[in-house]
Amino acid sequence: MSVPGASNTLLEAVVPYSSVSMVQLLGRVPSQHCSQAMAKEMALLAYNRALKLSKPVILIGAPDWSNSGGVLGYPVLGVGFTGSLATSRPKRGDHRFFLSMRASDRIWESSVTLTKNLRSREEEDKVSSCALIQAMAKACQVSGSLDSGLTESEVPYESETQFSEEQEIEQLINGQLCCKIYSFSGEAYGTDGDRKIILPGSFNPLHDGHLKLLEVAMSACGGGGYPCFEISAINADKPPLSVTQIKDRVKQFEAVGKTVIxxxxxxxxxxxxxxxxxxxxxxxxxxxxxxxxxxxxxxxKRMSEILGDCKRTGCTFLVGGRNVNGVFKVLEDLDIPEEIIDMFISIPADKFRMDISSTEIRKNQGVVTS
Structure with missing residues (x-):
């Protein structure tokens, strides 16, 4: 963090040092604080957090992390580190540390057992910190080396596990990952690039109405922000989408060069x-x-509380006209509570009106779906 421009790389650092802090981070009481499994779990938590924090930019000459999961094309890494080092009292067990790094499609793991009584606590801290930085550099494909100070007998145990796209999607469906981003656009957008303009839907199938609506919504926002579509693998009223269904729907966006979450x-x-x-x-x-x-x-009251929470996150809703029970309605036809009305922005009918639906397209194509 002492390097100028570090905010372009470091998104956040959390040090859950006390037992209570660790419990709050994990949402449970761990059976063991210092283990490879704990480092792996922390790395996954950090990775999901990184997905929420990363900026929507296009990186040129970045590490080749294909579909690396970073929000809107930014490759991110979640790092977990835990250790049991020299302390104020003699330890019966080993002095050791474990680290884990999670990207979208792979996980790197490493552990080192230090020689007892060889170093002071400060020296062990420095050695483990250097080993952590070296491991992160390697994961990011940064050339060069950093002398961690490990002796010949203190050989790190290292492993790398790569996930297939199917495994990544399964992890998302199971709740391990919060999202996966497919950035097919390769375009840079307005100065307000951190803000996302998101069109959610099932996109079964994707059609011109979806594409036109997002285009008009971008204009309503003054051209700022990053446009993307969003598919939820989990449906509130139906079974989750299958891996095959998700892959098939994502392919539609690749064909038109659009980003989908x-x-x-x-x-x-x-x-x-x-x-x-x-x-x-x-x-x-x-x-x-x-x-x-x-x-x-x-x-x-419950509705007001939930939408009030949405408002506090800074989110807004851009509302386009739709046929509702055979009647074309726009935002102005709806009864929006006064305390949240400023969250809703109307897309005028003269800017967008396309009486087309995925349901009708499926009927015309003779497609039966659930």
Whole structure:
């Protein structure tokens, strides 16, 4: 962090040093604080956090981490480190440390047992820190070496496990990963690049109406932000999508050169937590459901609390007109609570109106789907 420009690389550092801090990080009481399994779990938590924090930029000459999962094309790495080093009292067990690094498609693991009574606590700290930096550099394909100070007998045990795309998607469906990003656009967008303009949907199939709506939404935002589509692998009312279904739907976006996020969050308040500060592009029919207490256990108070939480994340909703029960409706036709009305921005009908639906396309194609 003492290097100028470090914020271009380092997203966040968390030191869960006390037992209570570790419990809060994991959400449970660990059976063992110092182990390879613990470092691996911490790395996965860090990776998911990195997905939420990384910036939507296009990197030229970056490490070749294909579909590396970084939000909108930014490759990210989650690092977990835990150790049992020299302390104020003699230790019966080994002095050792474990580290793990998680990228979208692979995980690197390493462990070192230090020679007892060879170094002071400060020296052990320095050795383990150097080993950690060297491992991160190697994972990022940074050339050069750093002398960690390990002796010939202190040989690191290292392993690397690579995941197939199918395994990554399975991890997402199972809740291990919060999202996977497929950045097919290769384009740079306005100065407000950190903000994402997201059009969620099932895209079964993707059609011109989806593409046009996101294009108009970008114009409504003054051209700022990064446009992308989002598919939830988890549906609130139906079984999760299969790996094959997800891959097939993603291929549609590759064909048109658009970025798509696959998440495991079916609810907008969870999407808002995952992508804070984003603008979600929705139809008037979806907006009507968002403000209907029926979908909040019949509680207007519950609805206000949840949408209020969305508002505090900085999220907004860009609302396009849609046919609702045979009647074309826009935002102005809906009864939006006053306390959250500033979250909703209308896309005028003269800017976008396309009476087309994926359901009708499937019917015309004779496709049966669930």
């Amino acid at each position: 696959v998440s495991n969050q079916p609810y907008f308040y969870k999407k808002a937590e995952l992508f804070p500060g984003s603008s979600f592009v929705i139809g008037a029919d979806t907006a009507a459901r968002l403000v209907n207490p029926k979908y909040y256990e019949g509680s207007y």
